Amino acid sequence: xxxxxxxxxxxxxxxxxxxxxxxxxxxxxxxxxxxxxxxxxxxxxxxxxxxxxxxxxxxxxxxxxxxxxxxxxxxxxxxxxxxxxxxxxxxxxxxxxxxxxxxxxxxxxxxxxxxxxxxxxxxxxxxxxxxxxxxxxxxxxxxxxxxxxxxxxxxxxxxxxxxxxxxxxxxxxxxxxxxxxxxxxxxxxxxxxxxxxxxxxxxxxxxxxxxxxxxxxxxxxxxxxxxxxxxxxxxxxxxxxxxxxxxxxxxxxxxxxxxxxxx
Numbered sequence: 002x003x004x005x006x007x008x009x010x011x012x013x014x015x016x017x018x019x020x021x022x023x024x025x026x027x028x029x030x031x032x033x034x035x036x037x038x039x040x041x042x043x044x045x046x047x048x049x050x051x052x053x054x055x056x057x058x059x060x061x062x063x064x065x066x067x068x069x070x071x072x073x074x075x076x077x078x079x080x081x082x083x084x085x086x087x088x089x090x091x092x093x094x095x096x097x098x099x100x101x102x103x104x105x106x107x108x109x110x111x112x113x114x115x116x117x118x119x120x121x122x123x124x125x126x127x128x129x130x131x132x133x134x135x136x137x138x139x140x141x142x143x144x145x146x147x148x149x150x151x152x153x154x155x156x157x158x159x160x161x162x163x164x165x166x167x168x169x170x171x172x173x174x175x176x177x178x179x180x181x182x183x184x185x186x187x188x189x190x191x192x193x194x195x196x197x198x199x200x201x202x203x204x205x206x207x208x209x210x211x212x213x214x215x216x217x218x219x220x221x222x223x224x225x226x227x228x229x230x231x232x233x234x235x236x237x238x239x240x241x242x243x244x245x246x247x248x249x250x251x252x253x254x255x256x257x258x259x260x261x262x263x264x
Contacts, residue, residue, distance in 0.1 A: 003133040003140055003188055007077045010160035010179040011188050012142050013129035014075035014106075014122050015209055016059035018068055019250050022046065025070075026060060028226050028248055032219070033057075033137040033211065044103070055131030057138045065096060065110065070252040074119050074142050074207045075108065076160060081123035084159060085109040088121070091158040092151075099123075113155050115148045117205035121159075134212060140259065141210035142189035147199065149175060149191050156191075164191075169237070198232075208245065210255045216242040219256045223248075 007013045019025035026037045029050060035057065039048040047061030063070070078084040081099040088111045089095055096118070098109030105127035112118050122129075132138040146152040153175060156162050161180035165187075166173050175191040182188075194205060213219040216234050224230065227249035234244040243257035 002185065004186075005128070005130060005133055007124065007129050008179050008182075009077055009079050010162055011077050012074055012133075012139065013077035013124060014059070014120075015057070015072060015130065015139055016047075016061070016075070017070075017072050017252060018061065018063040018065075019070050019248075019252060020063065021250050022048075022060055022062055025248065025250055025252075026050075028228070029060075031226055032223055032228075033213075035137065052132050052135070052137045055138075057130060057132055070248070070250045071118065071206070072209045072252055072254055073110075074209060075122040076119065077129065078121050078123050078160075081107045081109055081121055084121045084123075085111070087159045088113075088155075091155045093155060093159070113152055113205070115146045115152050115155075115205040117144055117146060117152070117207055119207050136212050136214050138212060139209055140212040140257065141255075143208045143210060143255070144189065144191045144205070145194045145198070145203075145208060146191055146205045147194050148205075149173075149193050152191055152205070206253065208253055208255050210243065210257050213256045213258055216244055216256055216258045220244050220246065223256075 029035055035050045035052055037048050049056050050058045085099055092114040094112045096110035099107045102108050106125045107123045109121045134140045162177045165176045172193050176187045177189050178186045223246050229247045231247050232245035236242045239260055241257050241259040243255055245255045247253050
């Protein structure tokens with residue numbers, strides 16, 4: 002499970018690039034009960050989503066020319082320069098960086114060999130997200146990949162992730178944990194992108210999962226606010242009930258009600 006005891010390779014930050022930040026702010030605040038703190042024009046009109054007094058993500062206009070609306074998952078590193086070099090050597094591409102994010106840390110925008118975008122972040126003044134796993138916060142990260150085998154090789158080289166393959170319907174789901182993590186420290190998964198999704202033009206991408214008290218209620222609420230259901234709700238024994246959505250501006254995310262222990 003995700004924790005805020007960030008170790009190298011674990012999800013440490015999450016931000017949304019949206020062409021309509023004000024509308025995106027209204028959507029997510031209404032859906033998850035978040036508030037928003039603007040950092041002002043000097044920060045490029047970026048700001049922070051908060052759950053109570055804890056930060057759960059960032060929001061701003063896209064910082065890369067031509068970038069589609071999307072949530073970007075940032076993975077922690079103790080040495081951003083070395084991680085950026087490893088990503089390049091492993092067949093990934095560097096979209097930008099490393100760059101300073103004020104006094105909070107240093108970040109690189111990276112793309113894996115299958116086309117999925119993500120970021121690496123070396124925390125400095127700010128350690129990372131203030132809340133995870135609780136309702137309204139990030140609780141899981143998932144890579145939908147056109148080539149899971151290539152993706153696993155890449156992230157193993159860059160972050161040293163450990164992997165466990167488990168059956169999932171007609172396919173295999175790979176649970177990933179940070180280097181040295183145990184079976185209870187799973188932080189995300191890698192799964193084959195479905196053929197019908199690929200047929201629509203969808204490519205490899207990282208998908209953030211947000212914990213919610215009731216998946217079906219969250220879906221209904223999101224639809225009332227203008228979201229689209231990308232993959233309908235389903236239940237997985239021991240995992241929970243989850244669904245994939247697209248916000249009104251095109252950014253994909255998922256919601257899940259995690260199964261209680263023993264369910």
